Amino acid sequence: MRSFKTVFMRGGTSKGCMFRKEDLPEDRSQWDSIFLQVMGDPDPKQIDGMGGTVSSNNKIVIVWKSEEDGVDVEYLVGQVIVGKSQVDYKSNCGNMTAAVGPFAVEEGMVEIIQPVTTVRMKNRNTGKYIHVTVPIDPVTGTFAQEGDCSIAGVDGTAAELKVKFMNPAGAKTGVLLPTRKALDVLEIPGFGPLEATILDVSNPMVIVNAEEIGLTGTELPNEINSNEDICALLEKIRGTACCMMGFAESLEDATENSPAVPKVGFVTAPKSYTDIAGRRVEAEDMDICTRVISVFQCHKACPLTSASAISVAAALKGSVVEKVLRSMEHVEHVRIGHPSGIMTMCPELIESDGVLELPCVAVQRTARRIMDGIVYVRN
Template sequence: MYMKKYPCVYMRGGTSKAVFFHEKDLPEDKSGWDEIFLKVMGTPDVKQIDGMGGTVSSTSKIAVISPSDRQDVDVNYTFRQVDIVIPRVDGSANCGNISSAVGPFAIDEGLVPAVEPITVVRILNTNTNKIIEEHVRVENGRAMVHGDEVIKGVPGTGSRIDMYFEDPAGSRTGKLFPTGQKKEIFDVPGYGPAEVTVLD
């Protein structure tokens, strides 16, 4: 048995953390990616002792980044949620928190030229096939990390990142209101009826 090494970057985005990879550093055969991501996080193990996972879902995430060949997109971003209890890697959705770190990663890794004071990074999330535009504060050729911005769930302050999700509705079902109703009543066991709006 021998170890394989894959360069990576460990970053926080919003209230989550992920291990970021350049797609070029991973095997071309994507069928082996899940096994790599499970080992990187130390899954399955609720303590994730033998990996970089932080024992909760918000700190057991993966981002894979590559340059885009589309004229209207700078980088492609693939998200993976790694389970903690069972050996499962889910790629069916995106994570907004980790999306916010893609712009700074792309700038710091030289995938997008750094422009002061703000660099605009256009990102294609491959999970949803939707575009995110990020406006990242830049200083001395790198994404800023210090600033006065505060978000609930993260101690201290950081640099502001403005995110614009273009036409985000219907990435899973093709509809903004997948049930066809704007409001409906769900009978929740142990709670009773609850008025809800189901959105995609």
């Protein structure tokens, strides 16, 4: 058996194993085998590993000190594809990004500044920069885990982390709007033309109107996941956009080789519904209602990178999101209703000489160190 130091952490509404790069083999060709065994793949039940059988609970994060000026740490996210012998490194995970800041603080990878340490990070999946503000406990001199911040999808409260994605546009394609338009009409095989907004904010995403594909937009994950026809349609939509963005050559290629990029989501106007915990979510508390598919499954919350994209789309005139958004004079705070409740995003979109610029998108998150120790894999 081989053994590796790891820290099991929750970041936002995701969780996974955090590794320091120096604790892994220098030969990166060994990494996939290690990470797959850590999570227990390809068994979809993941009985022989740490995985939680859904994409949000199958994250791998590798962190190391940066040599770049103005950057404290760099990190790479691996998405273990449940039930397959595959680790996808094409996209960042916004929720686990929230865990990288506290991890760096607790591991002594950054200089501690009281009462709040800003960890300046670079994501190696996208080449983008993120700042995370980490509150410091005055007694222990490290991450102050306790606090009164609550986020939808996580029980209880914890210390507030502010995650600010710096210049997040064009994470994979180099531009905010890969098709140069806020609204496209996709030709979906077996369905026909469908309006969609394709954008690249933190991660690429394609967004459609729920009603246009026969949904209400308030469905919960199990209802979506058990509907084979809808799942197949959503994957065709995702695959069509994937090809348009240049990540795949065919729908089959998109499913096989780019399952995590882009994400696909559907939106509707604010509507009341009951979330996955049985709590009532009221229409007046949100500006948009959305559901997002992540690696073939409806996410139980809303991936943070997808929430970033949706909030920016809300400010794009003529986009699928803007068409159903609650009337807003200025889009500064976008409250997104999702299967676990509501999250608030703060996009900073500026138009200068007809060119759209996106300095940052910020969000409130929490994180927690759940366990640290040694994980064992076969040779």
